[in-house]
Amino acid sequence: MSDGALSGVRDAVPMVVGILPFGLIFGTLAGPAGLPPWATLAMSALVYAGSAQFIAVTLLAAGASVPVILATTLIVNLRHMLYSATMSPHVSGLPRAWRAFLGFFLTDEAFALIYNRFSSPRGSVDRPRYYLGVALTLFLAWTGSTAVGVLLGNIVPGIQHWGLEFAMVASFVGIVVPQLKNRAQIGAALTAGIVALLAHGLPYQLGLMVAALTAVAVGVVLERPAEEAA
């Protein structure tokens, strides 16, 4: 039997454990931030990008306008271009319609699993089926846990005062800390923090964008001397 969809599902299960709590929290927080239940579900099902969704909801709660949230989405999701470029040789043999469909599911987790499998020496795999197995498993986990979160938010009174919004901040801290392993990343983080504080009063929540762009520039500049020394 060829290694196909089931094998993709199996590989995706450990990732599901990590996805469920975030979907739950997102579903619970989106309501108090101003998204109606249908829009919360639609965001998980149609945008399907966890960190961008969390940031969008944070910005929405702070009163940011749609163009600012869209621009932030663009910056936050730029990394998907990297996945797209890296995966491109592995999917170039598929029919256009398949590529158009499967591309939608290329999240961080899906990329990690699928790219790993496609470039592994572990025998052949039915590529579209394996991809589909991973993609649908992760997609169901994210949308399903969002739906449960929306329900919990409506059923449990006062859940928005439990401090779940802090879970979002904590998850961002947890993502940032392991990346601070060279002076360029540390410099970028320091810059982002300081500029974000200084620019906090800017209208339309533009401070976030100003801080992020400045910090990226500082990171790139700090990287150069280390490279020449190496």
Add this chain to the structure above:
Amino acid sequence: MSTVLLLAGMAGITYALRVCFWFGAGEGLPAWFKRTLHYVPVAVLTAIIVPAVLLKDGAFDLDIHNARLAGALATGFIVWRFKHLLAGIGGGLLVFVLWRWLSPLLMS
């Protein structure tokens, strides 16, 4: 209406970024652009974290009762020391909740 616009825009932008190289759009990313992308997560997330933790209603909130600061430091420490994301988030949440509850009682 603006909600529909928000959803459509976010979905369109994200989808376009995911499939851009699958339909013959160029030969891949230039090296400088890939280097730049390395700094995007740290830059964006830190720019969200720092004001969320240190400010309250637009002013500095640097006293012992700041539970968000305590929780964030706890998460950072756990993730740095034990390299476990979910444990870090859980631990940070616990510190946050306990701190918010206990600090007014113990240190008033």
